[in-house]
Amino acid sequence: MMTALILCGLILLLLTGAPIFAALGLASMVVMLLTEGNINSVADTVFAKLNNGLLTAIPMFAFMAHVMIRSKVVDDLYDAANAMVGHLRGGLGVATILSCSIFAAISGSSVATALTIGSSAIPQMLRFRYRPPDAYGVLAAGGTLGILIPPSGPLILYAVVTEASIGALFLAGMLPGIMMALLFAVWSMVNAARRKEIERQPFAGARALVSSLRRAIWALIMPPLVLGGIYLGVFTASEAAAIGSIYALFVGAVIYRNFGLRDLWETAYETVRTTTMLFMILASAAVFGHAVTIIRLPLELVEQVAAAGMTPLGFVLAVMALIFVLGMFLETISIILITTPIVFPVMLELGIDPIWYGILLMINLELALITPPVGMNLFVIKGIAKAPLGQVIQGSLPYAVLMLAGLGIVLVFPQIATWLPDLAGFGR
Numbered sequence: 425m426m427t428a429l430i431l432c433g434l435i436l437l438l439l440t441g442a443p444i445f446a447a448l449g450l451a452s453m454v455v456m457l458l459t460e461g462n463i464n465s466v467a468d469t470v471f472a473k474l475n476n477g478l479l480t481a482i483p484m485f486a487f488m489a490h491v492m493i494r495s496k497v498v499d500d501l502y503d504a505a506n507a508m509v510g511h512l513r514g515g516l517g518v519a520t521i522l523s524c525s526i527f528a529a530i531s532g533s534s535v536a537t538a539l540t541i542g543s544s545a546i547p548q549m550l551r552f553r554y555r556p557p558d559a560y561g562v563l564a565a566g567g568t569l570g571i572l573i574p575p576s577g578p579l580i581l582y583a584v585v586t587e588a589s590i591g592a593l594f595l596a597g598m599l600p601g602i603m604m605a606l607l608f609a610v611w612s613m614v615n616a617a618r619r620k621e622i623e624r625q626p627f628a629g630a631r632a633l634v635s636s637l638r639r640a641i642w643a644l645i646m647p648p649l650v651l652g653g654i655y656l657g658v659f660t661a662s663e664a665a666a667i668g669s670i671y672a673l674f675v676g677a678v679i680y681r682n683f684g685l686r687d688l689w690e691t692a693y694e695t696v697r698t699t700t701m702l703f704m705i706l707a708s709a710a711v712f713g714h715a716v717t718i719i720r721l722p723l724e725l726v727e728q729v730a731a732a733g734m735t736p737l738g739f740v741l742a743v744m745a746l747i748f749v750l751g752m753f754l755e756t757i758s759i760i761l762i763t764t765p766i767v768f769p770v771m772l773e774l775g776i777d778p779i780w781y782g783i784l785l786m787i788n789l790e791l792a793l794i795t796p797p798v799g800m801n802l803f804v805i806k807g808i809a810k811a812p813l814g815q816v817i818q819g820s821l822p823y824a825v826l827m828l829a830g831l832g833i834v835l836v837f838p839q840i841a842t843w844l845p846d847l848a849g850f851g852r
Contacts, residue, residue, distance in 0.1 A: 751792025
């Protein structure tokens with residue numbers, strides 16, 4: 425009874441528009457007052473969760489992405505992708521997906537990916553007579569790759585909550601991320617073949633292609649620099665984020681020469697603002713995790729699952745269905761921090777691989793970014809293009825179906841997520 429009341433109270437608080445950190449914190453402290461008679465353990469709980477060196481990677485990866493965006497490095501990245509595949513039928517859509525995939529490996533943010541690539545991609549696609557919904561859908565889908573292709577902020581958060589290996593999670597996200605990008609690219613080409621009105625731009629030529637790749641080389645170096653060092657054991661995820669930030673500053677200030685002290689100040693301010701909000705949510709989620717442990721919610725869930733004879737696959741399917749529904753109303757970070765403390769003990773009891781589950785969770789959260797009424801990427805693209813929200817949703821629907829297909833593929837073939845971590849020898 426207590427569990428139902430607390431969860432209903434939390435949902436009601438969220439529906440009133442209360443900030444997620446406030447809703448989580450208030451609901452958790454009510455539980456603590458009712459069960460323990462005080463909230464004395466809040467400070468210790470928050471400190472224990474935030475006293476984690478891995479968390480330093482989040483603001484540094486965010487800073488790195490902001491620097492690369494302000495330096496206009498991404499413009500050259502899109503130009504290179506366009507020169508490479510833009511002349512194909514549906515090539516502009518493929519170029520957008522390719523640019524999003526590479527920028528996802530720089531920024532770790534889906535919203536930043538959609539926002540940055542969209543400013544160049546949407547006008548170009550409309551110029552070559554893509555239907556507006558088709559242009560918006562390509563970008564909405566491509567932008568979601570930011571939380572699956574490493575380095576990913578949500579994957580880092582999941583690693584912090586579950587104490588899973590961040591290196592294993594980053595490796596696990598690579599093949600599913602490439603698979604999703606290929607699915608999107610193939611659909612873009614098939615859709616363009618169906619719509620004869622879409623014009624094909626001429627091939628830029630070998631010289632122009634080489635020139636554009638030369639200009640984009642600074643962006644292309646970033647992913648292997650940051651991720652390669654992690655996988656080879658040269659440095660940790662936090663050290664990789666720091667090295668990536670230094671590299672981004674070097675490119676902006678020395679190579680492109682368009683990143684000055686004012687840009688540094690504004691980038692640092694924006695990084696602090698966004699990561700402070702994130703850490704507030706993480707702190708309140710730590711208190712929430714403590715509260716649900718007090719009322720024995722995870723233990724009760726384990727007992728109920730055992731009594732029902734639910735198989736590991738059946739449990740994962742049920743959780744995925746729940747997260748799909750939550751994704752229509754909550755943003756990705758909230759879903760990770762609310763659901764994981766509850767379902768993780770059950771996963772361990774059932775022998776479910778937390779790395780595999782983490783990738784399934786990320787693909788499901790990709791869906792949350794383009795499912796109304798609260799799909800963040802939908803509103804980002806609406807703002808970029810000043811387009812009716814209905815057109816953005818219409819264009820995103822085929823890609824939502826593709827994401828469901830991708831989720832099903834990884835469910836049936838877990839090796840797509842686990843093969844690389846196993847090959848690299850990550851103990852799990």
